[in-house]
Amino acid sequence: MKLKTMALALFTGFGTLGAAGNATAQAEAPSFTFASIEGDTIDTAAFRGQPVLVVNTASLCGFAPQLEGLQKLHEDYGPKGLVVLAVPSDDFAQELDSAKEVSEFCTLTYGITLPMTDITPVTGENAHPFYKWVKEQTGFAPRWNFNKVLIDGAGNVVETWGSFTKPGSGAIRRAFEPLLPGA
Template sequence: MIRMLVLTTLILLGRTVQAAPVSGEFASIDGGTLSIDDWRGQPVLVVNTASHCGFTGQYAALQKVYEIYSDRGLVVLAVPSDSFNQELGSAEEVKEFCELNYDLTLPMTDITPVKGAEAHPFYKAVETQTGFVPRWNFNKILLDTEGAVVATYGANVKPDSPKLLRQVESLLR
């Protein structure tokens, strides 16, 4: 009886619980849609952004990470948001700002709420699964190749930080 209990406990402790994939379709800043599901098989770094934030300079690092890792499969998705009252008035203004100041070529959504009752369904799903809600602009959500959340980072973690890039590289192997 004790042996069976120990064996059952070891089996249970040895299992890993795989988070369910999250999905979401976003309006693209370029028109049309961007779907997390279209990127299955690739890791995705989702970052809520804003043009008038103390962290806006992180756009440069996001573009750099995108340029370095996109050939290996990483998708970097910028999600401009006015949830913290620091975004420009229209998607056109955001697109122009990002192109002129940061020469961004990574995929971007239209201006999208990321918290509260109006939060995009992707962010609601992430909150339901992980409890994570962006507390400011430039929070990051890293999805594995199946679309499951593997890590979340606050605004203070830069897109090119060794900690974040180690996670990205582990997903690209």
């Protein structure tokens, strides 16, 4: 399945996480757009009302087999409302050279049909605004590939996980399942 223009401007009503992990109201959330791996735009507004699992990926990373788990989540829970968004990044020098190579690798090796951004910085001064926002809200920034950020349908950061937490883990499923529309 080809990803065409999708909207992704992360929700109104974003919250901030306090020290205890409680969300507090904030005026209006910023909007975020990503370049898609196919050259279109992903705007997070299209995902409003749905939980979104955002994962920074890298094709040449030892954690790349997690792409299979991300695809499985997309297939099993996408019809129920979960959005799994892969954000290929070369911040840790483990991504292929072009979006075309990444797309071909992910499609041929893992059968990826979930939404993917173009190769995007996720750390430091050049980090995508989404990742800067997550860091401002929670203090979390990817320390390696395959870090995960779960956003609820209202735009709150619900939870973050590092590379070692697999996409299909009980911790991740327990966090997003109650957020699915109609749950």
